[in-house]
Amino acid sequence: MDKRWLLAPIFVVSLLTAPVANAALPAYFTYIMDGGGKVTSSALVKDGMTYVSASHWEAAGLKVVWDKSHQRAEFTGWGKKIAVRIGSKQGVLDGKLVNAEGVPFELNGQLYVPARFLVNSLGGTTVSWDATKRIYTATGLLSFASASAQFGGSTYTVDKKTGSLYLTDSAGHTRLLANLGSQLFDAVQFNFQKTPKGLLYLTLTDVYGEPHINNKWYTMIIKDGMVIRQASVGYYIRYGDNVKIAGNQLLLTDGKILRLIEDGTGNVTEKIDLTTLGDISDNYLVEGMDEDYLMIRSNQQGFLMMIDRKTGTKTLLYKELLDVEQQKYAETNDLPYYGDNLKFLKREGDALLFNNDYVQDGKIYKFMLGGS
Template identity: 60%
Template sequence: MKKGWLLLPLLLLLLSFPEVTSAASTAYFNVIWSNGGQSTNPALLKEGTVYARAGLLESAGLQASKSSSRSGTVYTYNGWQKSVTVTTGSITAKLDGQTVSLGGKPFMHKDELYVPARFIVQALGGESVSWNAKSSVYTAKNIQAFSSSSAVYGGVTYTVDKQTGKLYTQGPAGKPRLIANLGSELYDMISFDFRKTAKGLIYLTITDVYGEPHINNKWYTLIIKDGMVIRQASVGYWIRYGDNVKLYGDNLILTDGKSLRVIEDGTGKVKETLDLVKLGGIEDKYLVEGMDEDFLLIRPNQKGLLMLIDRKTGSQTLLYKELLDPDQQVYAETNDIPFYGDQLQFTERKGNVLQFKNLAVQDGRIYEYDLLKTRP
């Protein structure tokens, strides 16, 4: 039965893929990914077998390489807990270290490697659904992705499975060990930041910047002791960058944007929990840009105006009103490029004075605020 939702992609693919070898005819490989995505890909029908481009393995997050052997060109695809090796002209392949039947011989067409589509389904943990002989469409579902991101710290490899959000560690001679579930899928620009605390803990921040353009910014923060995660949090911001403060004095800070936990170094004990929404007075997620025993600097994601919270008196001060010239105040209230709000950046504390830079003008000026100003 003809499916209307396939007509447009099939027509587009036909225009871009008009020529086939004399021994093969045009076909299509409809892929339904496990995360709900879907794509229709050009394929070839040869001797009763549908062949698809091996590049789909790369779309699933595997890294490709090739080498030469006596029997043909060897193509290897490696990813997190997944490895595939195929050789042109061979009817067998290596899948996760085991020899399996391909169901056909891989071949080159227009400088691309084609392998049996059923093997791609098998390699990526999917299920064959149907073959529509009339429209030459082979459909498979539940195709898995195996993309990951890794970093090495202290001789240990830290790997996050981007699809599941699970974090693993692996020593030089050991097997992967699950140490945390980050709680959500990760998408694009992944980075790791490791900090060793004074008392031997590891403060790990995993950042995921994604979207088109990259306007989503999510941070996963974990405190690790003796190889185990003892505290963790995550927070996501929209069109808001910068960084959350991680340490002050002998304390570590974790935030989910709504609350803040002060963690004791060494033990991981929660010393204090602060309600950022209550302190800021705005229902939003907050960045935490500075902290000490007597003050807190927080910025709501949407309005983006930096607030000083006096932890001794509980008073709240909008710093742009105190520090910026009138024209810069208007700019802070109306600007939306690259994001809403002021661009004050806390640099350091000298005694009771907090110092800031204004990145909106970058004039080299130091802006100072005296903490004693709001205290009796």
């Protein structure tokens, strides 16, 4: 089963309880999402009609807002808006009044809606009703999950299913900004950074899987409201950050090729093959850079490597900075990930300063550039 489609916890709201005229009989709701994943949940049969929990809309990525005084619930997602009222046969679907095909009701703090209306509202199809086992089956339910953030008076929204990124300006006009190239799943975060020369560096991160073992980065450089450069990279059980700006250069990587981009113009000034530098075919993090050095870490091995950009000399920093015991730990430990846990702090003259997050002893480790 695709666990992404397991139901969110059922919400409990304080409502004036609408009377349930006839006793509701227990039943089952079996459905298949458009992206796969078969789920069976409880349902009720009342007055010959199947009702299901409205929390299924939340499981499909919609957010709920309650108007308690009018006993009205509104569910919204990217490109989708649904509203129902307890005791009313009328509902709202994408801005239009429609027949809800039944009367929503509240029972034990839970809102129930007609199964057929819920399925239709999510673009699905009713497959069958097994009267003997009281099983209502549907397929093809769509997700309308999205994530949004505001910056500079505009709203940025990503449709998680399609990977489409939209921009809505202060006047309410919405347009497609970029296609990210893949579906997004879980904890999407936005990071906006203005560059010294007026470009916008936008990063979206998506941490997903069980238990959140995948880390996907989508990076874009935006000039005058248009994406002029973009890249994406995925890491597995690796959660470090990539450097975005070094001097007057913007850094954009797909894990294998690092592009250096001139601030202001967006011109690519240099391409660096990280797999050649790192000696293995892998996705790499870029954890530090200046005009005379570059620090990269392979996803699989996890050792932080310093490359002298003037001489090409490569140094595995854990061998230079850690004692024998810590070196052995870096080479054999696999929890939470392989490799060392050296973290670059800052540069002081020709000295690069680090700490070791494995021991957290407060010690500062110093590496001298050029062997000085």
